[in-house]
Amino acid sequence: GQQLNQSPQSMFIQEGEDVSMNCTSSSIFNTWLWYKQDPGEGPVLLIALYKAGELTSNGRLTAQFGITRKDSFLNISASIPSDVGIYFCAGQLRTSGSRLTFGEGTQLTVNP
Amino acid sequence: DGGITQSPKYLFRKEGQNVTLSCEQNLNHDAMYWYRQDPGQGLRLIYYSQIVNDFQKGDIAEGYSVSREKKESFPLTVTSAQKNPTAFYLCASSSLAASYNEQFFGPGTRLTVL
Numbered sequence: 001g002q003q004l005n006q007s008p009q010s011m012f013i014q015e016g017e018d019v020s021m022n023c024t025s026s027s028i029f030n031t032w033l034w035y036k037q038d039p040g041e042g043p044v045l046l047i048a049l050y051k052a053g054e055l056t057s058n059g060r061l062t063a064q065f066g067i068t069r070k071d072s073f074l075n076i077s078a079s080i081p082s083d084v085g086i087y088f089c090a091g092q093l094r095t096s097g098s099r100l101t102f103g104e105g106t107q108l109t110v111n112p
Numbered sequence: 113d114g115g116i117t118q119s120p121k122y123l124f125r126k127e128g129q130n131v132t133l134s135c136e137q138n139l140n141h142d143a144m145y146w147y148r149q150d151p152g153q154g155l156r157l158i159y160y161s162q163i164v165n166d167f168q169k170g171d172i173a174e175g176y177s178v179s180r181e182k183k184e185s186f187p188l189t190v191t192s193a194q195k196n197p198t199a200f201y202l203c204a205s206s207s208l209a210a211s212y213n214e215q216f217f218g219p220g221t222r223l224t225v226l
Contacts, residue, residue: 042217104154
């Protein structure tokens with residue numbers, strides 16, 4: 001199947017630092033989604049992006065839909081301990097119907 | 113409350129037994145999905161359904177079966193043919209009314225085969 005390259009795989013930061021992660025692909029996507037998963041729970045949708053170039057914020061989170069439609073990034077500002085978890089990007093291809101392609105996740109650890 | 117429920121949260125089975133995982137949603141969503149997640153890995157699609165009485169294989173359908181007799185329900189059976197069934201299983205749903213496919217997830221079922 002299609003692949004999304006998500007990086008970094010893991011991050012260890014101090015509380016208060018800003019964080020950036022991204023997803024890239026060789027394919028063109030119609031939609032980009034960012035999810036957060038806490039241990040033992042299902043992923044929760046953080047931000048959805050629908051148009052190339054779109055920049056959307058949700059509190060301390062900001063995500064952008066790349067101009068080429070092949071990438072997206074997520075920034076977290078002023079991190080706090082509850083930001084710990086796994087962050088996944090997901091994209092919807094024009095040709096894949098309702099299916100999503102998921103990245104492998106970024107494990108974020110925040111040290112108080 | 114509207115949402116997606118999965119039961120049970122933890123499930124233990126002996127090797128060679130079939131087991132069925134429940135997924136119910138009251139969001140009136142058209143589409144439902146089953147994913148498998150292994151430690152430190154992303155989500156892999158097992159099966160999905162966009163309409164009642166119809167479903168399609170995902171990337172790792174071998175050893176699994178599903179049914180969609182009601183819009184609200186999409187149970188997954190892990191059969192004895194699945195070589196390595198121990199994993200975290202996630203159900204999701206989405207509306208097909210809009211062009212955007214925002215999938216919403218249930219809390220997951222952790223299956224351990226002994």
